[in-house]
Amino acid sequence: MMYQSNSLRQSLKHFFGYDSFRPGQAEIVEEALRNRDLLVIMPTGGGKSLCFQLPALLKPGLSVVVSPLIALMQDQVDTLLDNGIGATFLNSSLSSQEMRSREQAIVHGKIKLLYIAPERLLNEKFTPFLDFISQKIGISAFAIDEAHCVSEWGHDFRPEYRQLKQLRKCYSQVPMFALTATATNRVQEDIIKQLGLRQPRIHISSFNRPNLYYDVKPKERHSYNKLLTYIRGQKGTGIVYCLSRRSVDEIALHLQNDGIDALPYHAGMDDKTRRLNQNRFIRDDVQVIVATIAFGMGIDKPDVRFVIHYDLPRNLEGYYQESGRAGRDGEPAECTLFFSLSDLKKIEYIINQKTSSQERKVSRQQLRQVVDYAEGVDCRRTIVLQYFGERFLGNCGNCDNCLNPKPIEDWTIEAQKFLSCVVRCNEKFGMNHIIDVLRGSKKRKIEQYGHHLLSTYSIGKDKSLAEWKMLGRSLIHQNLLDETSDGFPVLKLNKQSWKVLKKQRKVKISVDKKIALEAPIYNKSEVNKIELLFEKLRNLRKQLADSHNIAPYVIFADSSLRLMAQLKPKNMQEFSKISGVTDFKKNQYGEKFLSEIMSFLREEAYPNTLPTSSNMITLELYQQGLDTAEIAKMRGLKESTIYSHLSELIETRQPVDIDKLILPVRQDIIIQAIKKIGDGTLTSIKKYLGDNYSYNEIKLVRAWYRREQEL
Known part of the structure; x- marks a missing residue:
């Protein structure tokens, strides 16, 4: 089956309202139409769903989409239905009558895309129905979404995904598409093996998300106040990730008390409340969801404008996935990580509870990678993309390190003083005691051990307590010094430490001249007419979404609303040219949005209508x-x-x-x-x-x- 590129673009505009494909999409769609097995690795926000949805609409028969989460199915089906596309899902949330009704719609060819969980798809009660559909109307493809779940080396392994290999045995001629946002080389190989893909074409898009701003802030005693100020400066919706359920509840309550529309989300809540809170966030009834990492995988909300990790994530892949919930519509979004060593200790404690020594080893390595990211002075993108095997030369211009580079200084002499003091204290003390000796403290403990008589006593008076702590932590993070984690942190030298002492290696550290958590500054006077119209259109979208009982972004993406605000279409012909406007959406919503734009243009005719x-x-x-x-x-x-x-x-x-x-x-x-x-x-x-x-x-x-x- 061959399609010309012009024909594909016409289909893209007809079904989805877009004038052009995103990078990589057209090639993937063309190969899907040739019935090739595919492995598609495309980052969050890259447009994976369209890669199997458009072929499904252009080929005869039913496309079966395997999805692990009910919320994700609901979200994608709502979006397709609002585009006038026949789609449905079958899962445990439906009554038996609803199940029968949807199955009848499939039998009568009214459905092009069926979303289903792996457990139900392979259930012996469902298999006869699938066989019947295969014979009566045909199955055009199996699309395995979140395919990393099939691999035990992935970050979200699900044993039931392993059984999907049965599809290849039962429907050997049906092409299979495996799609995921992240997969290392090892995970890619495992996906191909476990699903039985036949010489699949592998498409790996860049993991770079240029629209995301990456930032790391020191987490201090009063960081909540900084968090509050930051959120108050944001107009869009956002996610705040916390490490524990207790932190989620506390932060959500504090935000509510301070006038922020925020709700909690974690596995300790009952299913009904958790589902309700998620839906309220998806539909813009609240601005912020405060959650553990249990939140995020089941939503496809494209207009999240900020993601904050208030606690340290456990691994870099998880952080990439969670922060990647921001800006899926391609619009600018911010990803902020609050970093403190106290969080490091909490995660180390969790790791120590693991029974497998290998698991502990891997977890510690993953945690160190997160710390390297947080402490790193290089471009944040360089650090993240390197993890996925992608080379990036740095200077992205959209992270804190590139926009505000910290000075790198040679602290070799100070490091030698610090390490010498550790040696002379017989490697039996923690960082605070070593710093006390270096700075000539008069504490009783110093004299008790006779450390006031050491040659390193008082040789570090020229540096402050904060500066010595900065150096000590940097030595640990650069693996130039070890610290025990058995409840009493004692400093120990390693091979690299001795290289420093023997002048075989220099020590360079990033020096923060001012360790302060500054909230973003927003110049309110820059609010212009485009932004005002954009907000009016967002309010209209919210009203329409509530009346249709769907999420606002299902109607139009923020990017489409922003184009409306910029171009201000005055008739249906101009409105239909806006990216994201299909004929179906034009007929359903066009008059309402044009009316709002015309009303705004009339208001512009009056003087002094812009507020101060x-x-x-x-x-x-x-x-x-x-x-x-x-x-x-x-x-x-x-x-x-x-x-x-x-x-x-x-x-x-x-x-x-x-x-x-x-x-x-x-x-x-x-x-x-x-x-x-x-x-x-x-x-x-x-x-x-x-x-x-x-x-x-x-x-x-x-x-x-x-x-x-x-x-």
Whole structure:
């Protein structure tokens, strides 16, 4: 079956609304149409799903998609259905009547893509139905999503995936596509072997995600305040990953108390609550989900704008997967890791509970790779991509190390002093004691062991406690010094330590001149008309999504909304040219979005409709659910000033719901007063109404009245 490239692009636009393929997609689709077995390794956000969805629509028969998680099936099916594509899933969440109804739709050829879990697909009760479908309408392909689950060397091994090799025996002529976001060479070989792929074409896309900004921040005592400030500066949704269930609950509660719409997610919660919280996040009912690593694999939310690892991840592959939940739509997103040595100790404790010595060895190695990433002074991308065997020359321009490089200094002499002190203390003490000796401390413990008589006593007075700690930690992370982890951390020299002492090796460390956690600075005055229209379109999308009981991004991606805000289409013909707009979506949503854009363009004709920077800050806090008193306290302003901001926002047609601030019946009375004596001064209106009405109420209603008079 041959398709011309023009024909494929036309099909892409017809079914999915896109004008062009992403890198690698067209070649994969062409080979899928030739019925080749495929192994596709494409990073999160690269467009793996389209690689099997488009061939399924162009070939006769049913494509069967094996997916490990119910939420992932639901998400992809919702998106396909909203594009007018016949798709369904079969899993344990359905009643028997729903199962029969969906099976009938498959039998009658109304379904092109069936999503199903491996357990159900291979169940002896389902096998006869699959055989019947194979004979009646044909099976065009088996697509094994999250294929790394088949390998015990992968980061998320699932034994039931091993049984999928039976498909090759039962349906030998049906092509099989294996797809995953991450796979080392060893995992790739295992996938091919375990699934019985026949001379598969292997497509490996770059693991580089250029739209993601990588950042590592030191985790300090008051890091929660920095986390809160960071989230308040974000407009989109985000994920905060924590190491333990307890941390998840605590951080989620703190954020809620501080006015952030946040919900927890972890395996200790009951299924109903966990599912509800996930759905509320997917549908933009809340801004933040705080979760353990149990969250993320089951969602396909493309518009996550930030992912924060508040605790240290256990391995670099897991970190890549979890941080990769951000920016799957290709729009800019941020990935921030909070790093502290205390988290390191927590994970080391977990590792020590493993019964297998080999597992402990591998886990420690993986943890060291994470530390190397966090402590690294090179381009973050260089470190991550090297892990997957991909070479990157650095200077990505989109990570903290490239944008704010830390100075590298030669600290060989200081390292020799430090290591000499460890030797002279007979390698029986921890870092704090060694630093006390170097700095000439008068502590009783120093004299008790006679360490005030050592030649290294007081030779490090020129460096601060923080500087010596910085050096000590760097020596450990560079494997130039060992530290025991049996509950009492004692420093020990190794072979590399002696090379430093014998002047056979130099020591260079990254020196932080100022160890401070700075929150991102957002210039509110830069908010422009495009951003304002973008927010209005997002609000409209949310309303439509709620009415259809689907996630907002199923309707349109953020990238499509941003194009609408930039291009401002004025008719259906212009609207249909927006990337992501299919004929189906144009007919279903076009009029509503065009109406919103036209309304915005009319508002542009009025002078002074853009709110001030200060007003926008108040608006953002108001949209987070804070009342006027809370906003005033947070901003250090009088509450009357906040009411002034809100009145100006109302008058300039910003999304402030006056009905939530003043009862409609009170609004009506104030409006009648304005109509009778005019809207010239607040004092005259207040005098007419009497003490039952406040200046703040009158101010808001007058703003609304003036706005309506302009229409």
